[in-house]
Each structure stands twice: as structure tokens, then as C-alpha cells.
Amino acid sequence: MFKIIKKKQLNSAVTLMEIEAPYIAKKAKAGQFIIFRVDEHGERIPLTIADSDAERGTVTIIYQAVGRSTIMLSQMNEGDSILDFVGPLGTATHLDGYKKVCVVGGGVGNAIAYPSAKALFNNGAEVDVIAGFRSKDIVILEDEFKAVCSHLYITTDDGTYGEKGFVTNKLQSLIDAGNQYDLVIAIGPIPMMKFVSKVTEPYGIKTLVSLNPIMIDGTGMCGGCRVTVGGEIKFACVDGPDFDGHQVDYDELMKRNSFYKEREHCDVDTCRMLNAKPE
Amino acid sequence: MKNMSQYKVEMPVQDPLVRNKNFEEVALGYTPEMAMEEAARCLGCKHRPCVEGCPVSVQIPDFIARVAEGDFAGAYRVIRQTNALPAVCGRVCPQESQCESRCVRGIKGEPVAIGRLERFVADWARENLTGEEVPPVFNGHRVAVIGAGPAGLTCAGELAKLGYGVTIFEALHTPGGVLSYGIPEFRLPKYIVAKEVEGLQKLGVEIRTNMVIGRVESVDELMDEGYEAVFIGSGAGLPSFMGIEGEALSGVYSANEYLTRVNLMKAYREGYDTPIRRSRSTIVVGGGNVAMDAARCAKRLGAEVTVVYRRSEEEMPARREEIHHAKEEKVQFRLLCNPVRILDDGNGNVRAVECIEMQLGEPDASGRRRPEPVAGSEFLIEADTVIMALGTSPNPLLHRTTPGITVNRRGCIIANEATMATEKAGVYAGGDAVTGAATVILAMGAGKTAAASIHEYLSQK
Numbered sequence: 100m101f102k103i104i105k106k107k108q109l110n111s112a113v114t115l116m117e118i119e120a121p122y123i124a125k126k127a128k129a130g131q132f133i134i135f136r137v138d139e140h141g142e143r144i145p146l147t148i149a150d151s152d153a154e155r156g157t158v159t160i161i162y163q164a165v166g167r168s169t170i171m172l173s174q175m176n177e178g179d180s181i182l183d184f185v186g187p188l189g190t191a192t193h194l195d196g197y198k199k200v201c202v203v204g205g206g207v208g209n210a211i212a213y214p215s216a217k218a219l220f221n222n223g224a225e226v227d228v229i230a231g232f233r234s235k236d237i238v239i240l241e242d243e244f245k246a247v248c249s250h251l252y253i254t255t256d257d258g259t260y261g262e263k264g265f266v267t268n269k270l271q272s273l274i275d276a277g278n279q280y281d282l283v284i285a286i287g288p289i290p291m292m293k294f295v296s297k298v299t300e301p302y303g304i305k306t307l308v309s310l311n312p313i314m315i316d317g318t319g320m321c322g323g324c325r326v327t328v329g330g331e332i333k334f335a336c337v338d339g340p341d342f343d344g345h346q347v348d349y350d351e352l353m354k355r356n357s358f359y360k361e362r363e364h365c366d367v368d369t370c371r372m373l374n375a376k377p378e
Numbered sequence: 379m380k381n382m383s384q385y386k387v388e389m390p391v392q393d394p395l396v397r398n399k400n401f402e403e404v405a406l407g408y409t410p411e412m413a414m415e416e417a418a419r420c421l422g423c424k425h426r427p428c429v430e431g432c433p434v435s436v437q438i439p440d441f442i443a444r445v446a447e448g449d450f451a452g453a454y455r456v457i458r459q460t461n462a463l464p465a466v467c468g469r470v471c472p473q474e475s476q477c478e479s480r481c482v483r484g485i486k487g488e489p490v491a492i493g494r495l496e497r498f499v500a501d502w503a504r505e506n507l508t509g510e511e512v513p514p515v516f517n518g519h520r521v522a523v524i525g526a527g528p529a530g531l532t533c534a535g536e537l538a539k540l541g542y543g544v545t546i547f548e549a550l551h552t553p554g555g556v557l558s559y560g561i562p563e564f565r566l567p568k569y570i571v572a573k574e575v576e577g578l579q580k581l582g583v584e585i586r587t588n589m590v591i592g593r594v595e596s597v598d599e600l601m602d603e604g605y606e607a608v609f610i611g612s613g614a615g616l617p618s619f620m621g622i623e624g625e626a627l628s629g630v631y632s633a634n635e636y637l638t639r640v641n642l643m644k645a646y647r648e649g650y651d652t653p654i655r656r657s658r659s660t661i662v663v664g665g666g667n668v669a670m671d672a673a674r675c676a677k678r679l680g681a682e683v684t685v686v687y688r689r690s691e692e693e694m695p696a697r698r699e700e701i702h703h704a705k706e707e708k709v710q711f712r713l714l715c716n717p718v719r720i721l722d723d724g725n726g727n728v729r730a731v732e733c734i735e736m737q738l739g740e741p742d743a744s745g746r747r748r749p750e751p752v753a754g755s756e757f758l759i760e761a762d763t764v765i766m767a768l769g770t771s772p773n774p775l776l777h778r779t780t781p782g783i784t785v786n787r788r789g790c791i792i793a794n795e796a797t798m799a800t801e802k803a804g805v806y807a808g809g810d811a812v813t814g815a816a817t818v819i820l821a822m823g824a825g826k827t828a829a830a831s832i833h834e835y836l837s838q839k
Contacts, residue, residue, distance in 0.1 A: 122594050136551060142643060142651040143551075167651055183551040185588035315643070315652075318549050318590055319773050320615035321635035327626055332619060337775065351626050354726030358628040359653040 100180035101135075104157055109239040113163050113207050114173045115149070121156030123148075123186045129214040130192030130309065130341050133158060134317040136183035137171045144168045145314045147211040147340070148187060158186070161210030161239075188317045192284070192307065192341050194218045199225045201273065201280045202248070203266050203295050205287020206232060209240050211309055212286040213247075220247040227278065228252065229269045231287070235260035267294045280304050285344060289353050296344035306344035310335045312352060313359070326352055381418035384487025389494050394706035398677050401563040401646060404703060405469075410448070413498040417446035419483060420490045427480035428492060433823030434461050434532070438477060438492055445495055454503040457496060462535035463528065463574045463822065465504060466557060468497025469566050471819045472697050504573055513582035517541035519836050522605035524591045524776065527555020528818045529611030529809025531578060532825030533832075538581040540833055545605070547589040552642060555613055556818070559642040560634070562671050564678070568641070592775040597783075597805060606839070607804045607832045610783075610791060611825060612776050614810035618768045620663070624720030625766075629655060629728035633664070633672045633767035640675045657681040657763035661731050663717055664767030665694035670701060672765045673709045683709045684759060688716040688736050688749040714738070714749065718756060720764055730758045770815045780805075790814050798828035799835075806832055 105117035123133060132147045150159035164173040172181065192215055200219050204212030209230050220226045226248040232238050233256050244251050252269050253261030262269060270283070283306045285295035292308040299306045312324040312335050319337040326335050329346035333339060390406040391397075397404050408416065420442040428438045437456050444453035457464045473479075473493035481489030519542050523530045526548035534544045552558045554571045579585065591597065597608055617632035619625050636654070639645040643652035660676040662669050665687035676683045685704070687694060690713050694701060705711070714736040723729035735755035738747035772790055777783045782802035784792045791807040793800050798808045808824030810816055 122589070126594055140650050142653075183588050185549070185551070185590060187593055188590065315635060315638055316550060318615075319775065320617070320770075321638055322617050322619065322632040323635045325619075325626065332621075332626070348626075351726070355626065355628050358655070358727075 100182060101184035102180045103175055103177055104155075106175075106177050109161065110237045112165075112237070113161060113210070113239055115159060115161045115210075116172070117157045117159050118181070118184055119156060120158045120184050120186075123158050123184070124151045124156050125153045127151040127158060127187040128191035129194060129218040131187035131189045132317070132340060133160065133184055133186035134188060134314065135160075135168075135172070135181055135185075137168060137175075138182050141171070141182065142168055143183070143315055143317070145188070145311075145317055145336075147309065148214065149210045150214060150217075158184075161207065163207040185317070189336060189340050190338065192218070192309075194222060194224075197222075197224045197282045199227075199278070199280050200282045200284065201227045201229065201270060201278070203229045203270060203283060203285045203287070204231065205266060205285075205291040206237070207239075208287030208291070208309075209244075212284065213240055213243055215284050215286075216244065217247040225249050227273065227280075229254065229266045229273075231255075231266035231269075231291070232260070233257070265294075266291065267298050270295060270298050274298070274302060274304075282307065283344075284308075289349050289356070292344060292347075293349040296347070300345050307341050308344040308347060309340045310342060310347065310352060311340070311356070313356060379418065380421065381415055383419065386419075386488045386491040386494070387412045387416040389491070394703075395708070397564065398674070398707035401678055403567050404564050407501055408494055408498040410450070410502070413445050413450075413495055414448055416491050417442045417495060420446070421482060423482055427482065428477045428490075431477040431480040433476065433819050434467075434826050436461050436464075436477075436496070441499065442490065442492070442495055445499060450499055450502045451507060453499045454507065457499055460826075461496075461822075462532050462578065464496050465500035465570045465574055466528070466566060467819055467822070468493050468495075468500055469570075470557075470561060472817060474698070476819065504570070513580065514539060514541045516543050516582070519543065520545070520605050521607045521609065521832060521836075522547060522600045523609045523611060524597075525549075525555060525611040525613055525809075525811070526553030526575070526585055526587075527611055527613050527809065527821065528557060529613070529811075529821035529825040529828075530555070530609065531575065532822040533609045533611060533808070533829045534583045534825075535578050535581060536826055536829030537832060538578065538583045540829075542833075542836075543582070545584045545586060547591050547595075547600075548585060548587045549590040550642065551587050553585050553587065555611075559638045560668065560671070562637070562641055562675050564674065565671070590775070592779040597776070597780040597802075601804065606836055607806065609798075609825070609828050609832065610776060610800070610805065610807040610811055611809045611821070612773060612811045613821075614770045614772045614790075614815045616771045616773045616789075617766070618770065619766055620717065620768065622717060622719050624722060624728070627720055627722055627728050628726050629657075629762055630720060630764045630766065631655075633662075633668045633765050634770065636672050636765050637668070637675065640679075646675075646679055654679065655763050657761075659761045660684070660763040660765060661686055661717075661759060661761045662765045662767055663687075664769070665689065665696055666767060666769065667696045667700055669765075669767035670696045670704050672767050673704055674707060676763065676765065677707055677709055681763065684712055684761075685709060686712045686715050686717060686731070686733060686759075688714065689738065689746065690714055693746050712759070716749065716751065717764075721758070728762055728764055730760045731764060732756055732758055770810075772811050772814065776811075783807075788814055796827075797831040798824055799831060804835065
């Protein structure tokens with residue numbers, strides 16, 4: 100059993116939890132994930148590691164309550180325990196040797212973008228962060244990001260906070276203004292990662308995206324999480340979840356992720372970026 | 379009095395058209411009377427050819443003689459001396475190619491039903507014997523076992539009996555490996571696996587689930603922590619795909635994914651959260667036991683099921699009994715037939731599979747006649763689900779993270795055949811991690827051999 104040490108509501112739908120998992124805490128690196136199962140009847144759900152503290156022996160997860168398992172988890176409290184918590188899974192993001200990086204987060208994806216920004220910043224890179232949200236009331240991690248970047252740009256779709264518009268608009272304007280990034284990391288809804296990759300492609304800026312396909316075991320034994328990258332089948336749980344954003348077949352991923360839609364509400368339907376194209 | 383009938387005492391089974399709608403066990407097992415009657419068919423040969431056919435050397439005539447006398451507890455003690463998981467083996471071993479293939483009674487008529495008798499004894503013991511085992515005295519040495527499948531469980535059990543402090547590290551949330559996620563409930567009920575695992579824990583074996591060795595800890599770190607030897611029994615869980623068009627469509631599963639959802643996550647049962655496609659029409663590609671398991675699960679989930687296999691029935695690697703059971707349950711077979719591509723319904727879901735007819739040509743390197751496509755024979759089978767059961771290979775995670783371990787070109791860990799020692803001192807490996815996908819009992823045999831080698835290694839240290 101894995102004890103919930105801390106619980107904090109970041110906005111109405113997004114929850115932060117610190118889970119006692121000393122073995123995972125000792126090894127976790129930016130870009131890796133865990134799989135949890137609430138109870139005996141539960142399903143296995145992957146979540147990216149948002150932070151970890153080897154000394155305290157805790158792993159932080161930040162998630163949006165979108166389906167049965169995340170809703171159940173969000174209803175648990177400090178002191179409660181969940182049944183299974185396994186990790187660190189996946190290949191850590193390679194973050195060495197970059198000079199100037201732009202980290203782009205979308206919605207709850209900012210929670211996953213944060214550890215990468217922090218690791219890059221601690222490695223001495225110059226880090227710009229573009230954190231995009233639908234609206235002011237769901238902005239998360241503003242202070243945390245400020246501590247680990249050179250510039251933080253917050254965008255909201257409706258202009259209620261920061262700059263109005265999508266993260267792609269902001270990224271385009273930063274590139275136009277002469278910022279020379281040697282890496283862009285994009286983490287958020289699939290359409291957002293797709294369009295960020297489209298922005299950087301003409302400039303040949305290396306772009307990493309963190310994919311979120313459906314997973315079961317997370318150890319490479321089922322291929323449920325397979326994605327097509329550069330025309331080849333890859334298992335996101337072992338080969339990823341980070342991939343070259345210019346090589347990913349996003350449309351296929353989006354279709355595969357909606358396979359169990361009748362069973363589980365999926366955020367593809369409600370994503371406003373699907374129908375909007377970057378200008 | 380010997381029973382000189384040429385035929386095995388029949389074992390009662392669920393009616394095929396009833397059982398293909400439930401996940402309850404197909405074979406119902408012998409009654410004590412049936413078991414004693416069948417046991418009386420054993421001639422108690424002096425040269426014991428059956429024992430040589432058993433990878434873990436169960437003393438078959440000895441245990442059967444006790445069954446014939448009605449001494450089931452005595453029979454169980456004989457089996458347990460050499461076999462840690464008899465209720466499992468009695469159910470899933472291919473006895474026809476192992477112990478029973480050597481039985482003298484099989485020369486004229488059917489061999490003695492060794493598997494059914496082993497199963498009977500183990501089931502009887504589970505229901506009638508309690509709390510017999512006392513953990514042996516700890517000998518001061520600790521051994522780590524990676525993977526709680528048949529190889530790891532057997533190795534752990536053998537070492538525990540010798541007094542070693544054994545910890546099994548398992549990546550999934552439930553021990554058992556393929557016994558838990560792969561083989562369906564209707565062939566091997568999960569409470570039986572759980573009970574056999576419990577038996578090991580009573581011997582003092584510690585099982586730590588949710589531990590992915592290679593990620594959370596390396597083999598070297600385990601050794602630094604005081605484990606003096608390590609056994610790698612991580613299996614061959616990496617599924618193969620065909621590489622054809624449409625394989626990424628929604629509704630295409632690897633057999634591993636399909637079976638994991640059904641068996642480990644219980645997606646077929648009300649009240650469990652893991653979803654699975656409730657298919658109208660399912661195609662299973664492949665001809666092994668895994669293909670039969672997947673086909674029979676899909677049938678039980680309400681689908682029309684067709685097994686597509688590129689060779690003929692004679693070459694199918696699945697056990698005859700499993701093919702027979704699948705046919706009785708109305709699984710269809712399209713033999714000498716191979717998928718060419720999978721068609722999209724326009725929304726990224728499977729609509730149909732385009733297949734081509736095959737014919738058998740010259741024998742290939744494996745000695746089997748090579749299937750070749752018949753030009754122009756393409757045709758469509760409508761389906762909304764495709765399950766690829768094309769075999770598996772070892773997961774690369776462990777050897778990639780363990781310096782000193784070497785693998786062959788198929789990704790199998792290289793270990794000495796006689797001792798299971800890898801090229802890294804103190805590290806042993808066995809089961810599918812070494813051989814590639816094989817059988818439960820071979821993995822158990824490897825686990826047993828490795829335990830003996832580890833004992834020898836640590837005794838000399």
C-alpha cells in the first residue's frame with residue numbers, strides 16, 4: 100500500500116498528491132512516469148512524475164480528474180493509501196547539453212513540463228516557459244515555474260490572464276523575435292503538441308513531445324501504448340514517452356486514445372485546439 | 379488389481395456450448411473414485427520412463443501408487459518433493475509430449491492420465507490439508523529472484539526449502555507471471571495460482587510486487603544490498619506484430635494486451651474498471667496456445683471468432699486438446715491463410731482484414747514446410763477486432779540495465795544449459811528469458827536447475 104502524504108487542490112479539476120514511495124523517489128528522473136491502481140477492482144493508469152524527493156521518499160503526481168480512476172483518486176485524502184504504485188517507468192528525458200530551451204505546457208500538461216524545466220534550469224540552460232491554459236481559473240504552478248526559468252509566459256485562450264491566445268502563437272512570436280532555441284519541449288493535449296511541432300518544424304528546431312497513449316502494464320509487454328514514430332512502431336512505455344515531435348503520427352494516436360470512449364470520458368472531444376489552427 | 383482398460387478414465391467437462399459463455403473452468407477434475415480407478419492403470423514400471431519425461435522429475439509411479447490406495451495426502455507429499463506448483467502443472471503441462479508420451483500403457487491404448495491425477499491430488503490437498511508446512515531455518519544467505527512467473531516461483535520454492543532467505547521482485551501487481559495474466563481462468567482458475575503462491579510464502583518466500591527491476595533497482599544494486607545470488611526469470615513478454623498496414627488501428631490488440639485485460643484486470647467481469655472491446659467479430663492471428671486462449675476468451679466475450687493461421691492444422695503449435703476445445707466451442711478456423719492488411723472503417727477502427735491463401739512449399743530451416751502466398755487469392759474477412767498472437771520475445775529492460783549479461787540475436791539471455799549460470803558471476807537465468815517463449819513446465823525445470831546451481835555456488839563461496 101502507498102500512503103498519500105499530501106494533497107493539494109491546484110484548481111477545481113487538478114489535484115497534486117505526494118505519495119510515499121521511497122524506492123521510486125530514489126530513482127525518478129524528469130520524463131518518467133508511474134502507474135497506479137486505486138484498489139482491487141481498479142484499472143492501471145499512468146501518470147507522469149511531477150516531482151520527487153529522495154530524502155522524504157515521496158513522489159509527486161499532478162492529475163486532472165477526467166475519468167473513473169482519477170476521480171476516485173481525487174476523492175482520497177491525506178493519510179489514505181492506494182493499492183499499487185509502480186515506477187519509475189519509461190525512459191528519462193535527455194536534458195544534457197542544451198543552452199537555450201523553450202518548454203511549452205498546455206493545461207495539466209504543465210505539471211509534466213515542470214520537472215523538465217526544472218532539470219534543464221538546474222543544468223544551467225536558459226529556459227523560457229510558455230504555460231497555456233483555457234482560462235484564468237485553471238492556471239497552475241505559476242510560482243513553481245517562475246523559480247526555474249528565465250522567462251515565464253502565461254497564455255489563456257480567453258485572455259482572462261496573461262496573454263490572450265494559444266501557446267503556439269506565443270512560441271511563434273518568440274521565434275520571430277529572434278530567440279534561438281536549440282530545443283523545444285511540448286507537453287499537453289495531443290493537438291497542442293502537434294501544432295507546436297508544426298511551428299518549430301520549418302526552423303528545424305529539435306522538438307520533444309511527451310505522448311500519453313492508453314497503457315496497461317507500462318513495462319513493454321503488451322503494446323497497448325504503441326505509437327507510430329517516423330513510420331516505425333514504438334512502445335511509448337519503454338521507448339518513450341518522449342519522442343521527436345516532428346516524427347509522431349498524432350492523428351493515429353488521437354484515434355487510438357478514443358477507443359474506449361464509451362467507457363471513459365476522453366478530453367479529445369472537449370479540446371478547443373482541435374478545430375483551431377495556429378495562424 | 380490393475381485396471382487394464384485401454385482408455386483413460388474420462389474427466390467430466392462443462393458442456394461446450396455452455397462453457398463458451400462463461401469463464402469457469404472447462405475441465406471439472408476427477409472424483410476420488412475416478413482417480414483411484416485411473417491410478418490402477420499404472421503398472422508401476424521399474425525403469426520409470428514417465429519420470430524421465432517430466433522436466434522436474436516428479437516420482438510419478440510412487441505418487442500414483444498412493445492414489446490407488448486412497449492415500450491422497452501421501453501422494454501429495456511425493457509430488458511436493460519435486461514440484462512446487464502441482465495444481466498448475468496438472469492443468470497446463472503438455473503431458474502428451476512429456477510424462478505421458480513415455481508411459482508404457484501408451485504403447486497399446488492411452489497412457490495413464492498422469493496430469494489429471496496430479497491435478498486431482500493437488501486439488502484434494504488444497505481442500506483437505508491445512509497448515510502443514512513450517513518454514514525451514516534461515517541459513518543466513520539471501521537470494522533475489524526477478525520475476526514471479528513459473529521459473530521464478532519454482533526457483534524461489536527450491537531455495538526456500540534449503541533455508542535461503544528468498545525475495546521475489548515482480549513488476550506487476552500480482553505474482554504468477556503468465557499464470558496470472560496469460561492463461562485464462564477457464565484453463566487455470568486464478569484462486570489456484572494464488573493458493574500455490576501462498577504455499578511458497580508459507581515456506582518463507584517474500585514477494586514484492588510493483589518492483590520493475592532495471593528501473594527501480596538494478597541487478598548490481600540488489601547484489602550491493604546483500605543478495606548473494608540473483609535468478610532472472612523475467613520471461614518473454616515482448617509481443618511481436620506483423621508490420622502490416624492497419625496494425626495501429628483501434629481494435630488491433632496483441633494477445634498479451636487482450637489476455638492481460640481479461641485475465642489480470644478481469645475486464646470481462648462486472649465491477650472491474652478496465653475496459654475491453656465487446657466485439658461482434660474477432661480474428662485471431664496465429665496457431666499457438668496463446669492464440670487458442672485469446673480466441674476462446676473472445677468467444678466468451680460474445681464474439682464470432684475466426685483463427686487465421688498460415689500453415690495447416692498439422693503444423694499448429696497449440697496443444698491438440700486446446701484446438702479441440704476451441705472447435706467444440708464454435709471457434710472457426712481459416713487455415714493456410716495469412717493477413718495482408720487491416721482495413722479502416724473511416725474512423726480509425728478495424729473494419730475487415732484482407733487475407734491471402736497460402737500453400738505449403740519446401741521445408742524451411744525449422745524443418746516445417748514453408749507457407750507461400752497463392753497469387754491473386756486475396757479475400758476479406760469482416761471483423762471489428764484483431765488479436766495478434768504471433769509469439770513473444772524477452773523484454774530487453776534487464777539486460778540493457780545489467781552490465782555483464784549477454785544476449786543472443788533473438789534477445790534471449792545467454793546462460794549455461796546445465797547450470798543456468800549467466801556470464802555474470804552469481805547471476806543465473808532461466809525460463810522464457812533464456813529460451814524465448816516455451817512452456818510453463820520447462821520454465822519450472824529451469825528454475826529448479828538454477829536453484830541447485832545457486833545452492834552449489836553459495837555453498838562453495
